Amino acid sequence: MQFTRFKDLSFIDSIKSYKLDYLSKDFMAALTGVVVAIPQCMAYALIAGLNPVYGLYTAIVSAIFGASFGSSKHLITGPTNSSALLVASVMKNYMHLDNAYQMVFLLTFLVGSIKLLFGILKLGKLITYVSHTVIVGFTTGAGCLIALGQLSTLLSIPIKNSAQMATTEKLYYVLTHLRQTNIYALCMGLMTIALIIICKKINKNLPGALIGIIVPIIFIVCFSLDKYGVQLTGNIPTSLPPFKMINFDLNFIQNVFSGALSIAIIGCVEAISSAKSIATLSRQEIDPNQEFIGQGIANIASSFFQGFPGSGSFTRTAINYHSGAVSRLAGVLQGIIMALVLLFFAPYAKYIPTACLAGVMMVTAYNLVNKEEIKKVVNLGKLKSDSIAMWVTCLATILLPNLSYAIYTGIALTIMLYLKETNKVPIKILIPSQGEDSKIVEKETDVVKENVDILIIELEGNLYFGSAENLQAKLNNLVNKSKVFILRMNHVASLDITALNVLRGFTRYVKEKGGSVIICGVRTNIDAILVKSHFDTDIGTDNKFILENETFAFSSKDLERAKAVLNCEATNQAGQSIACDLLASSF
Structure with missing residues (x-):
């Protein structure tokens, strides 16, 4: 077994090329x-059942070390909603103990050690065993749990030993004690929610969460609302994260x-998903290991500075990229700036109402419930494996007493789906050439050594999440080898969202390079998926041919289309390519 070399993880290379x-x-x-991260990270700490300052500690240390030793130039590491929720689930039976925080820091160390071991053993490919739909189901369920769990804080209804209670128990308690609602606290929370929504509608770049926290603070100070039972965050230490x-x-x-294993697994999936989503825009290659x-x-570093388990944050990573970050130094600077804010502005944080953090x-x-992704999965078939995996994971997340069980349920279901299918995509690579009697002969090859005008790729079998990475790798090796790609899919039995996204990415990249992709031999069930997912807008309706009864009917049509794409008719005889000559002699 090969191990990942630590010399490849050095921050020195980035400094040299900076x-x-x-x-x-x-x-x-x-x-x-930082403007976005401060209120978010404090709120995540509350979800985990911890003092808000530990959210800032985690964000500072994790951002610096994650950016320094990770693969992505843009990934921001720190507290996330899923990690906070999992910490609360794992720690709910221990938070009443005097050494509860020490246990949290030990949990962080365990999570870090497991992730580090995953990387050293090069287990990055195991991410393909956790499907996208399982993550969608988990985040949907997590969104419901967070909203229900924060309801008592938003209404300012105190619950004794709430950390040890299941979410359904807390919801029942809140519904039966609505008369205890503090109207002032509720107004502050609703004000925060309204300000975030308004800021987003005015300008997506406005820091709605921060504005939604600052404005209520003004009301708290001016009208002394803390005297009316509005619970405040309280004093936050004015110091850097202390070593312990x-x-x-x-x-x-x-x-x-x-529990640590489940946090590590979900954290790895979350980090890789966030990094890869931005890498599709930045064209950066991500090394999962x-x-x-x-x-x-x-x-591990965060555990020694009083941090709780964190992961790669999709929201803060996207903000980092779209704000113009060029290198991993942006992540390091984010941690440093947040440390300075904690050092000089922490005294003002004591006026933040907990109801406002609940509003955040x-x-x-609400944003965790990815309605578009859910709709895509459901449109592909309510009884399809993708849909079943999503809903089972979602319900398990909401109903099971421990989130770890929900994670393992989703993973087990994913593995069963994987065993049912195959993770290797059989591909035949064919190059049209001149044969006897001026007929086109398609010669099969394993490696395309030189660029050609037309390249035919025959796909076979079940294209699903387990084989998506293999499909992407094979297509990436061919992406610069031709001007026109013909994807023959007459032997493709099934296609899911993950594999479809690979084809979509391949098509868009070829078009960016000035080339074209033609899909032919499309079966009726595959065509329904392409239509429902609006893939026609990417490929172009002229470049798609349905599988017909005549065995070679679609083959002649795709070559005719290739002739049109190469603009053979408009090209003069001297400037015609070999492919145009070949096609002209055949029609």
């Missing part, structure tokens, strides 16, 4: 990210190891 022109862009991206040695307790390790190591080091999380919970 240009001074990047600094202003990275700094502004980091500053923008971890207390290793073997009994606690045994009790929470299963190196990213695992970066996430592991970030969590209510909006976050």
Whole structure:
């Protein structure tokens, strides 16, 4: 077994290639990210059942180490909604203990160690065993849990030992004690929600969460609303994250190891998903194994500075990229700037109403429910494997007493789907050439050594999430080898969203390079998926041919279309390509 080499993880290479022109862009991206991260990270700490300051501690240390040792230039590591929710689930039976926080920091160390081990053992490919629909189901269920869990804080209804209660129990308690609602606190929370929504409608770049926190603080100070029962965050230490040695307790390790494993798995999936989503825009290659190591080091370092388990944040990563970040230094600067904010502005945080932080999380919970992705999955078939995996994971997340069980349920279901299918995509590569009697002969080849005008790719079998990575790798090797690609799909039995996204990405990339993709031999069930997912708009209706009864009917049509794409008719005889001559002699 080969291990990941630590010498490949050095921050030195980035420093050597760094240009001074990047600094202003990275700094502004980091500053923008901090504005969004501060209220988010404090709210995530509350979800985890911790003091808000630990959310800031986690964000500072994780951002610096995650950016330094990870693979992505844009990924921002820190508290996330799913990690916070999982921490609350794992720790709910221990938060009443005097050494509860020490246990949280030990949990963080365990999560980091597991992630680091995943990276060293090069287990990055295991991510393909956790389907996109399972993650959609988990985040949907997590969104529901967060919203229901924050309802008591939004209404300011106190619940004793709430950390040990299931979400359904807390919901029942709230519904039966609505008379205890603090109207002032509820108004502050609703004000935060309204301000976030308004800011988003005015300008997506406005820091709605921060504005939604600052404005209520003005009301708190001016009208002394804390005297009317509005609960405030309280004093936050004006200091950098303090170093504290971890207390290793073997009994606690045994009790929470299963939970730590689930947090590590979901954290890895979340980080890789966030990094890859931005990499599709930045054209950066992501190394999952190196990213695992970066996430592991970030969590281990965070555990010694009083942080709880974190992961790659999709929201803050997207903001980092779209704000103009050029290098990983933006992530490091984000951690440093947040440390300075904590050092000099922490005294003002004591006026933040907890109901306002609950309001922030209510909006976050709503955004977690990816309605577009759910709609896509359902449109492909309510009884399809994708849909079943999504809904089972979602219900397990909401109903099971421990979120770890929900994670394992989703993964087990994913593995069963994987075993049912295959993760290798059989591909035949054919190159048209001149045969006897001026007929086109398609010669099969394993490797395309030289660029050609037309390349035929025959796909076979079931194209699904388990084989998507293999499909992407094979298509990426061919993407620069031709001007026109003909994808023959007459032997493709099934197609899911993940594999469809690979084809969509391949098509868009070829079009960006000035080429064209023609799909032919499309079966009726595959065509229904292409139509429902609006893939026709990417490929173009003229470039798609349905499988017909005549065996070679679609073959002649795709070559005729290739002739039109290459503009053979408009090209003079001297300037015609070999492919045009070949096609002209055949029609």
